[in-house]
Structure formats: structure tokens, C-alpha cells
Amino acid sequence: MASVAVIGAGAVGSYYGARLAQAGHDVRFLLRRDYDAVAERGLRIESHHGDFALERPAIARDPAAIGPVDWVLCGLKTTALEDAAALIRPCLAPATRVLAIMNGLGIEERLAASLGTERVFGGLAFTCINRGEPGVIHHIEYGQVGIAHVGDDPAELDRALALWQDATVEVTRQPSLLRARWEKLCWNVPFNGLTVAAGGVDTEAIVTDPALRAAARALMEEVVAAGNADLAAAASPERIDGDAVIARMFTLTDAMGPYRPSTLIDYLEGRAIEVDAIFAEPVRRARDLGVATPRMEMLAALLAGLDPGGGEA
Amino acid sequence: MASVAVIGAGAVGSYYGARLAQAGHDVRFLLRRDYDAVAERGLRIESHHGDFALERPAIARDPAAIGPVDWVLCGLKTTALEDAAALIRPCLAPATRVLAIMNGLGIEERLAASLGTERVFGGLAFTCINRGEPGVIHHIEYGQVGIAHVGDDPAELDRALALWQDATVEVTRQPSLLRARWEKLCWNVPFNGLTVAAGGVDTEAIVTDPALRAAARALMEEVVAAGNADLAAAASPERIDGDAVIARMFTLTDAMGPYRPSTLIDYLEGRAIEVDAIFAEPVRRARDLGVATPRMEMLAALLAGLDPGGGEA
Numbered sequence: 001m002a003s004v005a006v007i008g009a010g011a012v013g014s015y016y017g018a019r020l021a022q023a024g025h026d027v028r029f030l031l032r033r034d035y036d037a038v039a040e041r042g043l044r045i046e047s048h049h050g051d052f053a054l055e056r057p058a059i060a061r062d063p064a065a066i067g068p069v070d071w072v073l074c075g076l077k078t079t080a081l082e083d084a085a086a087l088i089r090p091c092l093a094p095a096t097r098v099l100a101i102m103n104g105l106g107i108e109e110r111l112a113a114s115l116g117t118e119r120v121f122g123g124l125a126f127t128c129i130n131r132g133e134p135g136v137i138h139h140i141e142y143g144q145v146g147i148a149h150v151g152d153d154p155a156e157l158d159r160a161l162a163l164w165q166d167a168t169v170e171v172t173r174q175p176s177l178l179r180a181r182w183e184k185l186c187w188n189v190p191f192n193g194l195t196v197a198a199g200g201v202d203t204e205a206i207v208t209d210p211a212l213r214a215a216a217r218a219l220m221e222e223v224v225a226a227g228n229a230d231l232a233a234a235a236s237p238e239r240i241d242g243d244a245v246i247a248r249m250f251t252l253t254d255a256m257g258p259y260r261p262s263t264l265i266d267y268l269e270g271r272a273i274e275v276d277a278i279f280a281e282p283v284r285r286a287r288d289l290g291v292a293t294p295r296m297e298m299l300a301a302l303l304a305g306l307d308p309g310g311g312e313a
Numbered sequence: 314m315a316s317v318a319v320i321g322a323g324a325v326g327s328y329y330g331a332r333l334a335q336a337g338h339d340v341r342f343l344l345r346r347d348y349d350a351v352a353e354r355g356l357r358i359e360s361h362h363g364d365f366a367l368e369r370p371a372i373a374r375d376p377a378a379i380g381p382v383d384w385v386l387c388g389l390k391t392t393a394l395e396d397a398a399a400l401i402r403p404c405l406a407p408a409t410r411v412l413a414i415m416n417g418l419g420i421e422e423r424l425a426a427s428l429g430t431e432r433v434f435g436g437l438a439f440t441c442i443n444r445g446e447p448g449v450i451h452h453i454e455y456g457q458v459g460i461a462h463v464g465d466d467p468a469e470l471d472r473a474l475a476l477w478q479d480a481t482v483e484v485t486r487q488p489s490l491l492r493a494r495w496e497k498l499c500w501n502v503p504f505n506g507l508t509v510a511a512g513g514v515d516t517e518a519i520v521t522d523p524a525l526r527a528a529a530r531a532l533m534e535e536v537v538a539a540g541n542a543d544l545a546a547a548a549s550p551e552r553i554d555g556d557a558v559i560a561r562m563f564t565l566t567d568a569m570g571p572y573r574p575s576t577l578i579d580y581l582e583g584r585a586i587e588v589d590a591i592f593a594e595p596v597r598r599a600r601d602l603g604v605a606t607p608r609m610e611m612l613a614a615l616l617a618g619l620d621p622g623g624g625e626a
Contacts, residue, residue, distance in 0.1 A: 197510060197615050199619040209614070209618060211614035211617055212618055215611045215614045218611070295607050297524075297528070298531070298532075298608045298612070301511075301522070301524035301525050301527070302511050302525075302615075304522075304525075306511060
């Protein structure tokens, strides 16, 4: 049994933390907004794999009250990345590992820079999860998590996969964090982006409109081109198989129904959207690599303008 | 003195019609929504060139009541282009000429196909004009009109320029309709488009945000490339001087302040926006010519999705 701190217990953090608790791990959730609701009624997961509840989960308002653990599961929004290290640090012992289930590019590297190289992992969740009322999580579709290590260390990957061994979560081993991150962006850039920029529509509206579907595909092609250039520049032998990945993204999204990605929900609810990690950082990286990403660049500019948490725009 | 029917007396049609009336022409306005207000209080122009009013303008609810005239000034939205011929036809005599002060590409050609080749002109207004309360037009900035002929006939152009001779309107002779239309799109594509797609912001928000300004410039470059390919394909010797046009567009727009283009106002007021003529038609034309316009294409897809008057999106 491992001790686990869930820092950033939004929909994704709560769901995967609850799955670890269900598997018998000692999971402690850092909560702010939902503390009282969860203290009173517990945490309920309504999942397409079957509902379950943690009646009396271990919860805290302060990471110091959680203290050092074996694993930190970080589900913060990248818009809170600045605060992540301060929230995680009270939970660190020398051997603590940190799994960031977050979107975007460059996340693990930044966490590793503050928290210590080698202890950070990326969790790439392909799943449809939304919050319901406080203390209730709706797990609508999918759920698999690709796991990668910031140093691509196979022994570290074994350690991370072992954590999930008894959990009702399909985990896959991702030998290359960089490749896994760019592949994930093949979904997040078009769908998190276009659902907001097209006026606040769901994924079904994108895949069923021929022009928006074509825009989504063209954005994916830009992501693949930039990702493969990034892998080459990093001297990695890995490459993204663009055709296969793009086909898979459409197959999964076509079956998804009218899903609202997290960025869309943040936008519709007036919260800051993850412009930098999902859009601006890949654009900067592509530009440095000399790869043209005209659509992604324009989308990033529009989203920065649309960001409810944005600056002067 | 010429007789003039203003069909589509929105902000632009009313303004230029009033300028012709001020110059002594017999101008008759087709009005629907604002008929009663103008019948009661006349038409008032609040212009940065000085205010003036037509106390008792000739107005009609039906083009048949206007009857045949020397000139039709068509200020309809391109979203009403289907109805334009039916509205204009009652005003036609054999020698009647039609000046379309509208946005977008292919407008004059479509009007010429229904109304007769050679009688149609394009008026390319570079001006900041909005409606105020019914019967009041705010002319905020600029005001010049480039005049082109659907057949690029110099004698016809003389005739059109003569109409404006005594009017307080700066008109310029545009020897090539195709070139003039693409140059106009260098403004309309980025500014009518991005102000809507960036969430309903004014032109100042575009030119002062570095990323959106860069997007505007990149969109202009796509328009120039497509326009020059279109001119070449039409065996025209004319070319757009991209650097000069783009520099001029930014100079003019930087001085414009927080202007709201017509498409933005239509969008904010829940009316159909001119997606087809300003965005989709140039994209189709570029695609036929083999010119890549990735940003314009994505912008067109987003705007079709955002269009309050749009279809299933």
C-alpha cells in the first residue's frame, strides 16, 4: 500500500485519486472549495465503469496536514503551475514521486526543475470527466492514462506502473514523455481550442461540421509536424505516426458524443483557460524549430484574447 | 441631377445616399425598419466632416414605389444578396447603373449575372460608419470610396465618377475591380473576422495585442497571395503591392480607435454575419488557385460556427 497525496482535486485528480483509494492505497485529498461538501457527504464517482463512493476520504485544507507521502498525484490546472511546487513540497520525502496528470507541454520539466530531477512523471489521461455538484464526479467515457517519466527511465516507469496495478484504470507505458505529450496535444489543441473559439460548442459540433472537422485535422497535422521536429531535435529515435494518431483521435472523438473539454468548461464558467501550456508553448517550440504552425498560432492568439483570466486583451 | 434609389439603407447606404442628396441629386431611400422614424424626423448624419440632415427625404417601403432611376446605390448586406436582384429590378430602366457598396468577393459578378452585364459597379468604401438610433447615422472616420466597374470599362468609370463630382465624398478610380476587391479584403478579413472570433472585441484590441496583430498581418499576407494569384489567373497585369497595402491598412487602423466593424455589430446583435462573401468565397477562390490560406480557412470555419444566422453549427 502506498500513501498518496492528491494535490489539485478537481475532476481528474479526484477521479484517479479515488481509483487508487478503491485499490486500497492511503489517499489524502487536498481540498479547498469542496472541503465541506466532501467532509459531509464523501466523494461519489459516477462512472461508466460502475459507480462507487469513498464515504470518509482523508481530506485536508493544507498540504502540511497531509505531510510526506510515497506519491503525489498532481491534478492542478496548468494555470496554477506557478503555485504547484509550493503546494507539493510539504508532501515530499526524499523518495516521493510526483505524477502530474495535467495538459500541455513542458509541465514535467518545470516541476522537475523545482522539485528535483527524476522524481517527476507525466500522466496523460485520455478520458471524459466532468465535475458534478460538490463531491460528485462524472466519469463519462474512456479513462486510460499513459504514464511517462521526465527522464524516460524504464526502472522509474516500472515503479509508476506498479502503483496502478490493482486500480480500475487502464495504464499504458509511455517510453517517451516528449512523444506522449505531443500525441496528447493532437487531441487537446483542436478540441480544447476549437470548442472555445467556435463560440462555446461541444466536441460533437466540431466533428460533425465539415469545415471545423477539417480545421481540427489540419491543426493535428501541425502538431504532428512540430512534435516530430521536436523529437528529432532532442535526438530521440521516437516519431509520431501522424496518420495513425489522427485517425485514432477522430475515432475516439466521433464516439464521444457532445463532450465538453475542460478548457471549454473553464471558458464557459469564466475561469482562466490553459492557453500557455496547451497552445502558446507548442507554438513557441514549433517556431524555435522552424516548423510552420499557422493555424495553431492563430488559435493561440484568439484563445489568449478569449481567456476570461487573460491580461489586457 | 441624377435620380438615385438607395436599396439597403443601412448605415453605409444611408450615409452615401445622403451625401448624394446633399449634392443635389434626387435620392429615394428604400426603408423598412426605420421608415416611420425617418418619415417623422428625417435622416440625420453626424459626421466628422460636419453634421447635416435631410429633413424630408424621399422614402418608400417598396422599390416599385421608387420606380426606374438613373442610379441604384445598393447597400444591402451580402447575406441578403439572394434578394438583391428582386429589390433592384423595379428601379431599372435600360440605362440604369447599379453601384454596390458591399463587402466581399464576387458580389458585382453575381449582380451582373441577374441584372445585366456592364451595368454594375463596385463601391469599395473605406469608412467607419455605424447606425445610431433610427434615422441617425454616425460617420466616425474616413469615408473614401474606390469605384470599379464589373467590366473594368474606363468610359463607364467616367460616368460613375461624374455622379460623385459635387458630393462631399472622396472617390477614387479603381481600374481593376478584382484588385480593388482583394485589397479591400486585406482589411475586412482580419478585422471583420478577428474582432468576432476573438470574442467580440474592437479593432483597437486587435492592433494593440501583439499576437492578434501578428495574426492580422499573416491573414493579410494570405489575402495578398490569393489576390495576386487570382489576378494572374485572370490574365490581368494588375498586382497588389502587398507591403504597401498592409502598411496602409495598419496605419489607418491604428488611427481608428476602438472601432466596431459591421460584422462585429451584426454578431453582437445576433444577426447573420457576412461569412460567405468576405471569408468563404476568398477561401474557395484561393483553393481553386492552389494558394494555401490556412489561417483564412480556419477563420472562415470558426465564423461559420459563430454565425448567429448560420445553419446547423
